[in-house]
Amino acid sequence: MIRFLIAMIFCIGTFGCAESPTSGSDTMNLSEQEVYATYEAINEALIKKDRATLERLFDKDLTFTHMSGKVQTRKEFLDEIMDGTLNYYKIETKSYDIQMQGDSLARMSVTHTLTAKVYSSSGALTMDADYTYEKRGDTWVRIGNR
Numbered sequence: 032m033i034r035f036l037i038a039m040i041f042c043i044g045t046f047g048c049a050e051s052p053t054s055g056s057d058t059m060n061l062s063e064q065e066v067y068a069t070y071e072a073i074n075e076a077l078i079k080k081d082r083a084t085l086e087r088l089f090d091k092d093l094t095f096t097h098m099s100g101k102v103q104t105r106k107e108f109l110d111e112i113m114d115g116t117l118n119y120y121k122i123e124t125k126s127y128d129i130q131m132q133g134d135s136l137a138r139m140s141v142t143h144t145l146t147a148k149v150y151s152s153s154g155a156l157t158m159d160a161d162y163t164y165e166k167r168g169d170t171w172v173r174i175g176n177r
Contacts, residue, residue: 060131066137068171073085073088073173078119078120088170089109092105093175093176118148121146125143125157135167136166138164139162139164140160144157162177
């Protein structure tokens with residue numbers, strides 16, 4: 032039951048802090064490094080409940096779709112993080128791949144293990160997620176959760 036609840040909440044585009052992920056990290060170009068740094072900044076902000084950072088790094092029109100089919104706006108998702116409905120404690124990145132599409136669009140596939148408390152249930156769940164980032168000025172912004 033715990034795994035189901037966590038999966039239901041986090042399948043929408045979960046976020047993780049890298050600990051020792053496997054990828055071609057030694058060969059990443061500068062843009063790929065910037066995308067990965069944004070991914071890590073989002074993860075840290077989720078754990079710290081840093082709404083200002085999340086609002087800056089999530090597109091205002093970003094939506095989150097749960098396994099149950101429930102769709103949330105960015106505001107609704109962030110409200111649940113801030114009110115303690117969604118609690119991220121640790122997110123360990125297992126592997127990732129970043130594919131650049133020109134100079135200002137990137138797609139990232141990641142496998143990570145989330146340790147979280149959701150609706151009073153706690154546990155850890157390993158899952159895959161896909162994200163799309165767009166460069167706006169000097170900042171990469173998450174514009175999609177696939």
